[in-house]
Amino acid sequence: MIHFVLLISRQGKVRLTKWYSPYSQKERSKVIRELSGVILTRGPKLCNFVEWRGFKVVYRRYASLYFCMCIDADDNELEVLEIIHHFVEILDRYFGSVCELDLIFNFHKAYYILDEILIAGELQESSKKVVARVIAAQDTLVETAKEQASSLSNMIAQATK
Amino acid sequence: MASTMRGLSVFISDIRNCQNKEQERLRVDKELGHIRTRFKNEKGLTPYEKKKYVWKMLYIYMLGYDVDFGHMETVSLISAPKYPEKQVGYIVTSCLLNENHDFLRMVVNTVRNDIIGRNETFQCLALTMVGNIGGREFAESLAPDVQKLLVSNSCRPLVRKKAALCLLRLFRKNPDVVNIDGWSDRMAQLLDERDLGVLTSAMSLFVALVSNNADAYWNCVAKCVKILERLARSNDVPQEYTYYGIPSPWLQVKTMRALQYFPTIEDPSIRKSLFEVLQRILMGTDVVKNVNKNNASHAVLFEALALVMHLDAEKEMMSQCVALLGKFISVREPNIRYLGLENMSRMLMVSDVQDIIKRHQAQIITSLKDPDISIRRRSLDLLYGMCDISNAKDIVEELLQYLSTAEFAMREELALKIAILAEKFAPDLSWYVDVILQLIDKAGDFVSDDIWYRVVQFVTNNEDLQPYAAAKARVYLEKPALHETMVKVGAYLLGEYGHLLARRPGCSPKELFSIINEKLPTVSPPTVAILLSSYAKMLMHTHPPDSDLQDQILAIFRKYESYIDVEIQQRAVEYFLLSQKGAALMDVLAEMPKFPERQSALLRKAEDVEADTAEQSAIRLRSLQQTSNALVLTDQIPPNGSLPVGQLNLVKITSQNMENSVEQGGIEAYGAVGKVDLEQAPSPDLLGDLLGPLAIEGPLALASLGDQLNTVQPTVNIEERFNALCLKDSGVLYEDPHIQIGVKAEWRAHHGRLVLFLGNKNVSPLSSVKALILPPRHLKMELSLVPETIPPRAQVQCPLDVVSLQASRDVPVLDFSYKFGDAVVNVKLRLPTVLNKFLQPTTVSAxxxxxxxxxxxxxxxxxxxxxxxxxxxSLPEMANLFASLHLGISQGLDLNPNNLVASATFYSENSRSILCLIRVETDPADRTQLRLTVASGDPILTFELKELIKEYLISIPAPSLAAAAPTAVPLQPESPMIPASNDPGALLAALL
Structure with missing residues (x-):
């Protein structure tokens, strides 16, 4: 299973963290610190796997951003590597040529999308289309609620004038 | 794309504009203060604002700041009536909290209402959060509801796939809470699912279920193979579920993973279709340009390889797999190279392919120099796994060479592995000593104490090795810059064995002393302590005494008598006094006795290291099996032709029982400081250096085996079984829920042949089966190869040949262990190869x-x-007892009806046959006492036989009583006997 997902920038800034195994707050910071040290220093043209504390961390760099997923030592590494890419493709489709800035200012969107791809550290949906549809539906729900709210507050505003 | 929150964007921009960490902290503190006050008076806080603040908190949290104060607000959003707030509540809660957080209890009810409610979007949010951080409370209150959703016909795929993974989480965390009775049918139904999204999630759940109990799901095997066929043929796979042209690689991988939890697939038609699919994957995967396609297809390929290995395919297919791996380890693409090496390590488990793998040795050694540490690690692991007697020299030398360039992160592991390989596969022991000394020389910082203790053990136990090791130590000690560990081991060896070199040039006691003494000013207290012991030993070994040397050494002892470290102080005082006492010095400082053979602490350490990693991994399984191989190997092939077999495995375990030795070990270890009785050898404090740590390890290991690993309890009384088998030749020796060990024995003169019957009582195989014989000194024993796995419901026979060398009541011990599921079971069983088995009843005439x-x-x-x-x-009962001990009763030799005379022939290789005579005189007035006389040509035999008979005559449990029973009591007045010269009985009495 995937124990956690980390998105770290080349400067070591955390862009997203998702923990499927229980780590305390202290452990989380320690893990991030340790792994940044290990992964960000790796040169190009090396393999995408790092052995760490008896686990394996599968990572892939996209421009300035490192996507990392920690798995058990006997899990299938390449499968997870392509889960990362699957995630990136969906982000790319949603934001339209995604870049780090998109993920900084819309980090909450990244969380929504990740929740449609992984649950319990396992792949939930491998169709990009299905995920895109679900996210679009969620966005609509939020928009509608907002419109209702604003029309409601307009009405109240007018009534109390 | 929905619009974003302006306040949030502004805050993020501010943070990004901060020039340094300090500014960032100020900005964050300001924001947190603001949020805190807004949360405090909730009035006037709109849902939108609340949502915005919670997002801000998550962002701040990601920056590494503490936002605990906001947890409550976040969790409370879950109960919001509207979707936008609820969504934020669920998602941020599952990011900030983990399953153990108390706040989660507060929302269990809300979450349950969302799950059983009608609102599909709420259902999805709730299932997702529980799937990600659900703990025990959730499992208890939600599992049935989630199960219902998963199999419901009215739910949409979106909900069902989330329900599947949510259930997976609850089951994984609390398998005891989630009721899965009857789930094999439902699971079979779920595997018929057409929607590939639901099927992917269901397959993950299935993997978790079968990993827990594969037996319950045999009905699903055919379905899994069907799914694989469907995907392999691209039957009915919608475009959106293909990934770079490959039909859902993830589902393929998961399905093949699930199949690896079934011990084997028997059904010929299912097996055939499965192998067709696998063959297609193995042959049809090519390297293509597109990275993603390449990764995905190789993900499938490597999983197929694993499944083929697991199913024990025909030899042809196996060699095809090895050939593929051989290709992979030399490609340029680093991922494939890494995985090639990793899977080759796993392949070592499969029999018959080791030789093919060895052909790639050169390429694997090349990978040891790869720029990527991940690949180097794999290569090291593989070299370690494939090492055996035939290639040990090459591999160890490569590793030693690599040691000087390896990064610090790997050196300790590397040093440990080198030490283990050198020990396990040494073609001769001097090579072993060379390797370890080189190791200490090159990487002293990474050589743990265990490693040098081990080399000292070997040298102590092998006399041939002692002069060699001492000479080597001397060479190393002359080097200018030395690691302190080298000083320790060098000083120890020269102290103990330096005198063996006395005739060589430059090796007079004085010269050796000055070489060691040069180091004294620069070493740390623990080493000083060892040096002092070495000096004392040198003093003792120097004949004739050299007064000059003695003065120098005594001066040093004097100097350290007031040293700040108590241990050193004590040694100095004691050695000084001892050296005045001549004879006592000889006694106390006599050469170290041989060490009892123990499992190498190094091996245990290596296993511990691996135990930290995923417990069930195939690699770990393999490494355990590897260990068992190695032990059997060292058992059978003498590491050095000149040494007798079993020299390395000499163990003396008294017939009493193991606990005694454990206690002794403990006493020795704890007695490391203090009470030196000058009359008694050897000084506990001297043992402290070496035996101390080792002795501590022994009992600890035993205790931990007892406490943690042996959750499997024997179902028979082992003591009783052993006692019964001492008097008969076949029966059950040991039994627990998984295994039964039976014994059948045949005895002819000094030869014996025991057959151990190892019977697996389960329907799944027992793995990592390991049997090691710890023979006492008086027996020569040879155990045939014990298989690593015992197939389900099968019985394996392992013959064990025994040769008696001498009379002794000590018995051999069978150190037996196996693995069932996760549990390692280890038992130490006494084998009924007792003295009386080598006796033959003999009738002797007057x-x-x-x-x-x-x-x-x-x-x-x-x-x-x-x-x-x-x-x-009664006398007849006693006669029966004697008969069962193979002692022949001679009727009519003793006329006194209260007496018994018996005789037997004892056989051993050393002395062939010895006649033993026994006479028992009982007192009809007091049945609790008797006089026992034993005579034979051999004092040891006489003593041992007398003790043996005594043990049986005195109420058993004997050992402790027997020891307490009077051993030398003055003769009692006996019942009067009639003197008559022609009466054999009287003659006998007169002789007594």
């Missing part, structure tokens, strides 16, 4: 008896003892 009896005058070849506390046995 003409033979009396001259022989007379010819043996008294102690030590004829021993007499009054035994008290005897079991109430």
């Amino acid at each position: 003409e033979e008896f009396f001259p022989y009896w007379k010819s043996i005058p008294g102690p030590p070849t004829k021993l007499q003892e009054v035994v008290r506390g005897v079991k109430a046995l």
Whole structure:
């Protein structure tokens, strides 16, 4: 299973963290610190796997951003590597040529999308289309609620004038 | 794309504009203060604002700041009535909290209402959060509801796939809470699912279920193979579920993973279709340009390889797999190279392919120099796994070379592995000593104490090695810059064995002393302590005494008598006093006795390291099996032709029981400081250096085996079984819920042949089966190869040949272990190869008896003892007991009806056959005491036989009682006997 997902920038800034195994707050910071040290220093043209504390961390760099997923030592590494890419493709489709800035200012969107791809550290949906549809539906729900709210507050505003 | 929150964007921009960490902290503090006050007076806080603040908190949290104060607000959003707030509540809660957080309890009810409610979007949010951080409370209150959603016909795929993974989480965390009775049918139904999204999630759930109990799901095997066929043929796979042209690689991988939890696939037609699919994957995967396509297809390929290995395919397919891996380890693409090496390590488990793998040795060694540490690690692991006697020299030398360039992160592991390989596969022991000394020389910082303790153990136990090791140590000690560990081991070896070099040039005691003493000013206290011991030993070994050397050494002892470290102080004082006492010095400082053989602490350490990693991994399984191989190997092939077999495995375990030795070990270890009785050898404090740590390890290991690993309890009384088998030749020796060990034995003169019957009582195989014989000194034993796995419901026979060398009541111990599921079971069983098995009842006539009896005058070849506390046995009962001990009763030799005379022939390789005579005189007035006399040509035999008979006569459980029973009691007045010269009985009595 995937124990956690980390998105770290080349400067070591955390862009997203998702923990499927229980780590305390202290452990989380320690893990991030340790792994940044290990992964960000790796040169190009090396393999995408790092052995760490008896686990394996599968990572892939996209421009300035490192996507990392920690798995058990006997899990299938390449499968997870392509889960990362699957995630990136969906982000790319949603934001339209995604870049780090998109993920900084819309980090909450990244969380929504990740929740449609992984649950319990396992792949939930491998169709990009299905995920895109679900996210679009969620966005609509939020928009509608907002419109209702604003029309409601307009009405109240007018009534109390 | 929905619009974003402006306040949030502004805050993020502010943070990004901060020039340094300090500014960032100020900005964050300001924001947190603001949020805190807004949360405090909730009035006027709109849902939108609340949502915005919670997002801000998540962002701040990601920056590494503490936002605990906001947890409550976040969790409370879950109960919001509207979707936008609820969504934020669920998602942020599952990011900030983990399953153990108390706040989660507050929302269990809300979450349950969302799950059983009608609103599909709420259902999805709730299932997702529980799937990601659900703990025990959730499992208890939600599992049935989630199960219902998963199999419901009215739910949309979106909900069902989330329900599947949510259930997976709850089951994984609390398998005891989630009721999965009857789930095999439902699971079979779920595997018929057409929607590939739901099927992917269901397959993950299935993997978790079968990993827990594969037996319940045999009905699903055919379905899994069907799914694989469907995907392999691209039947009915919608475009959106293909990934770079490959039909859902993830589902393929998961399905093949699930199949690896079934021990094997018997059904010929299912097996055939599965192998067709696998063959297609193995042959049809090419390297293509597109990275993603390449990764995805190789993900499938590597999983197929694993499944083929697991199913034990035909040899042809196996060699095809090895060939593929051989190709992979030399490609340029680093991922494939890494995985090639990793899977080759796993392949070592499969029999018959080791030789093919060895052909790639050169390429694997090349990978040891790869720029990527991940690949180097794999290569090291593989070299370690494939090492055996044939290639040990090459591999160890490569590793030693690599040691100087390896990064620090790997050196300790590397050093440990080198030490283990050198020990396991040494073609001769001097090579082993060379390797370890080189190791200490090159990487002293990374050589743990265990490693040098081990080399000292070997040297102590092998006399041939001692001069060699001492000479080597001397060479190393002359080097200018030395690691302190080298000083320790060098000083120890020269102290103990330096005198063996005395005739060589430059090796006089004085010269050796000055070489060691040069180091004294620069070393740390623990090393000083060892140096002092070495000096004391040198003093003792120097003949004739060299007064000059003595003065120098005594001066050093004097100097350290007031040293700040108590241990050193004590040594200095004691050695100084001892050296004045001549004879006592010789006693106390006599050469170290041989070490009892223990499992190498190094191996245990290596296993511990691996235990930290995923427990169930195939690699770990393999490494355990590897260990068992190695032990059997060292058992059978003498590492050095000149040494007798079993030299390395000499163990003396008294017939009493193991606990005694454990206690002794403990006492020695804890007694490391203090009370030196000058009359008694050896000084506990001296042992402290070496035996101390080792002795501590022994008992600890035993204790931990007992406490943690042996959750499997024997279902028979082991003590009783052993006692029964001492008197008969076949029966059950041991039994627990998983295994039964039976014994059948045949004895002819000094030869014996035991067959161990290892019967697996389960329907799944027992793995990592390991049997090691710890023979006492008086027996030569050879155990045939024990298979690593015992197939389900199968019985394996392992013959064990025994040769008696000498009389002794000590018994061999069978150190037996196996693995069932996760549990390692280890038992130490005494084998009923007891003294009486080598006896043959002999009937002796009066003409033979009396001259022989007379010819043996008294102690030590004829021993007499009054035994008290005897079991109430009638004479016929006693005669039966003697018969079962293989002692032949001679009727009519002793006329006194209260007496018994018996005789037997004892066989051993050393002395062939020895006649033993036994006489028992009982007192009809007091059945609890009798007089026992044993005579034979061999004092050891006489003593051992007398003790053996005594053990059986005194109420059992004997060991402790027997020890307490009087051993030398003055002769008691006996019942009067009629003197008559022609009466053999009287003659006998007169002789007594």
